[in-house]
Amino acid sequence: MDAGSRSISSGKSRAAAQRPLQEAGSRPYMPSLSTRNPSAKCYGDRFIPDRSAMDMDVAHYLLTEGKKDKENAAASPSKEAYRRLLAEKLLNNRTRILAFRNKPPEPENVFAADTVSSHQAKPAKQRRYIPQSAERTLDAPDLVDDYYLNLMDWGSSNVLSIALGDTMYLWDASSGSTSELVTVEEDNGPITSVSWAPDGRHLAIGLNSSDIQLWDTSSSRLLRTLKGVHESRVGSLAWNNNILTTGGMDGRIVNNDVRIRDHAVQTYQGHSQEVCGLKWSGSGQQLASGGNDNLLHIWDVSMASSMPSAGRNQWLHRLEDHTAAVKALAWCPFQSNLLATGGGGSDRCIKFWNTHTGACLNSVDTGSQVCSLLWNKNERELLSSHGFTQNQLTLWKYPSMVKMAELTGHTSRVLFMAQSPDGCTVASASADETLRFWNVFGTPEVAKPAPKASHTGMLWLGSAPPDQTPCPSRMSGMEKSIRKYAEDPTKSVMEILHVEEIPAKPILKRWTNDQGTYYPNIWHSTFYLKAMDVEAFDHTYVGLDALMVSGAPFAERRDGLGFEDRMACLVPGTLPGNGEIACVGKQRNC
Template sequence: MKLAGLKSIENAHDESVWAAAWVPATESRPALLLTGSLDETVKLWMPDELVLQQNNTGHCLGVVAVAAHPSGIIAASASLDSFVRVFDVDTNATIATLEAPPSEVWQMQFDPKGSILAVAGGSSASIKLWDTATWKLIDTLAIPRPESSKPTDRGGNKKFVLSVAWSPDGRRLACGSMDGTISIFDVNRAKFLHHLEGHYMPVRSLVYSPVDPRVLFSASDDGHVHMYDAEGKSLIGAMSGHASWVLSVDVSPDGAAIATGSSDKTVRLWDLNMRAAVQTMSNHADQVWGVAFRPPGGAGVRAGRLASVSDDKSISLYDYS
C-alpha cells in the first residue's frame, strides 16, 4: 500500500484549515471534498483537480468541524460561533441551524443511515443527538467519570469532549475526551457501556473500522495511535512514530490501512497488518488537522484518494493504492 501526491493547493483558505470530510457521490455528481477553516468559510472542491466548486459563508467565527450525510445531498458545518449549519450541498441553501452554548460544538458525524447527527459537546461533557428529519434534539448522552479517577479530578474541563465516531452498524457511538478517555455508548438504549483507557492526553480523532464494527482507532496528543476492541474493552495495538500530537486519524475503505495527521507537520500511512507506519508525507509546512479517505462509490471511481488539511492553509490530495 502506498500514497502518491496528486495535487496540493496553497492558500486554499485565508486561515488555518481545521476540518475535512468527503461528501459521497450522487447520481448527478462525483464525491466532493468539504473543508472548513478559521476564515469562517466552508468550501467544496471537485476531486482530483481540487477545483473550487462552492464557497459557503454563514458562520461568524472559525469553522471547527464538517460532516456529510451518507446520501451526499446535505452536509453540516460547526463553528466557534456555537452554531451548526446544515445545508444543501448543491445549492448551499440552509436547511437547519442548530444552536448550542459556547464551546459545546466540536466534531460531529452522521450515523450510517443518516437519521441522526451526533455532535461532540465540548464543555458539556456529553454527545448531543439530533434527529435529521425534524432537526430536534432527541438525546444527550452524558459522559460519566471513569472509576479510576479520583474525586479531586472533578474540577476543570477534563471531560471536555473533542471527538465522536459511529460504528459501521450504527449501534455504537464512541467519543474521545480531553483527559484521554474514550467512552462507548449503546445508542438504541442511550446507555453508557464503558470507558476505553490507555491514552493520557486529549483524544482528538476517532474512527471505526469499516470491516469490523468492534475495532476502533484513536489519535491522541500523547503521540500514539491506538487500536481497540471497543466491545471487549481491550487495547489490541498501539502505534507510535509521530514526533508530536496526533490530531486526526481515518481508515481506508478496505480497512487495511489508516492515515494520520500530526502537529509534526506530516501525514503517515500505517499498515494495519504490520501495525507500523509504511510511509510519511511531508507536504505541509504546519500541523495537519485533518485526514480523510474518499468513500467508495460513484461512476468511474476506481482509485482511492486521501485528503489532508493544515494550519498552513493548504489542502493536499493523494492517490491511495
C-alpha cells in the first residue's frame, strides 16, 4: 500500500466560506534584481598598457638599477662607462620600461569571398519558452487527498470536471464560468472518480457506494445509474467508444455497455487489490490497468470474459517491476505500443513499456511519488506530477529523459492532472486545495499544407511493383510475389519505409534491403480502412522477418535502431504467421 494515501475530511464550514473554483489571491510583486537601481551606470575598466611589446625581466632590471645609481652617485667614471657598454651589449639598448602603442590593424583577408560556402547552415530550432509559474490558480476546497482516486478530467468540449467532496463541479475553459452539476447523497459519497465520454457531453461519475452515474451535462440530467458492478468504491474509469470500463477496490475490472440494460458485458480479473489506474490505448485494442498490488496488466480487447468465474489469466502481459502502487498511466500519442507508468512513494520510478512484447524499455528514478503522467500531443515530451518533497511538475524530453523544466507552486502532492483538448494547457489539482493551470506544452505550430502529389493512387492487394501488378479484378495472383519478396534476402521486406500522402491518404513509400538500397518504383500502403483509421487494427501488424517489429503502421521509431517515421504495414493475410501487404501504385487504365 502506498504510504500516506488517504486523508478525507469534510471541511463543510470552510467550504461555505470559500467558494470553489474562484481565483486565488494574487502574490505581492517582487521586483527582480535586474530592475533595481535603473540609474546605475557601467563604466569600462582603467587603461592597461599593451604588454605584448614588453620584456618584464628587463624592465625589472632597469627599474632596480636606476634606484641603485641614485644611491651610488659617487661611482667612478670608469665603472659608469663599463656599465653603459655592458648594458648596450646585453640589453640591446632596450631602455623603455612600459611600451604604449596602438593595436596593430587586422590583416586584410583577400580570400574572404572565396571561402564562403554555398551551403547555408540551417538555423537551430529555437528552444521553447516554458513559463515557470501557473497562468491561473483556482481554489478547490474539500478536494479529497487520496492517491488512489481519479477526481479530475478535461473533456473534448473544453469543460473541466472536478470532484470536491460530494459535489461535482464543471469549469468551462472557454468562458471561465463555473457550475455545479450534482451533489450526491452523503450515504453514496464522496465522489471517487470521474471521466468524460469521447463526445464531451456525457460524464461518468464513480461513487464510494460502488454505484456509477451517467450524466448529460448539456441538460444537467441523470441518465442512468449502474448498480451491482462492484462491491466497493469505484476509483477509476475509462471510456472506449460506448464501453465504460470501471475499476474498483474489489480488484475487478468491468466493461459496461451503456447502451443496453444489462450493461456489465465483460470482466477482467487479475488484481488482488484496488484498481487505481485505467487507460485504453488510442486504438481501443489494449487496456492498461494499475493496482495497489504493485501490478501492471496489459489486456487485449478480445481477452475479456463474459463469465466472471472464467476471467482468470486473461492478461496479455502481467508486469511486476514496480514496487509500489501503479496509478499513473499514459499511452504515447505518437507510438501506439508505448506506455508510460509511474509508481508510488516506495517506487518513485517512471517506466516505459513495449505493450506488444511486454519489455521494459527504460526506467527513471524521479526521487518522489509519481501521481500522474501526461504526454505532449505535439512534441516528444512527458509531464509528471509528484508528491513529497517538492510537490512539483516535471517536464521530460523523450526518449533521453532529460529534465526540461520543473514547475513549482503547489505546497502538497499534485494528485491529478488533465490536459486541454488542444494539448497546450495542463490543469493540476493538489492536496493543498488549489487548481493550477500551466501553459507547459506551448502552442502547436501550424502545419504547412503539403504539396499535392503529382500522381493519383489506386489500391490492390499484393506486393509486386506497379508495372508488374494486374488490375484489381486479377488480384488473386499476387501471393507468389509476396512470398518471393519475403524469401529473397536481397529484396527482404523491411520496415524502413517512408510515410507519404497520396493524395490526403497515408501510404508507405519504397522498399529497402538491409543495405539501404531504394527501389523507387515500388509503392506500398496500408489496407484501406474506414477513413484510413489505421489505428483500429494495430495489434494485427506483425513483421516478415526478425528485423521487423510489431506496431502500428505509422509508428515513428523503432527502439534500438533509431529509424524515424519508418515502418512497414501488414494486414492479416495468407502468409503463415505474417500477413498480406496492401500496396498502392500509379493510376492506370484496366
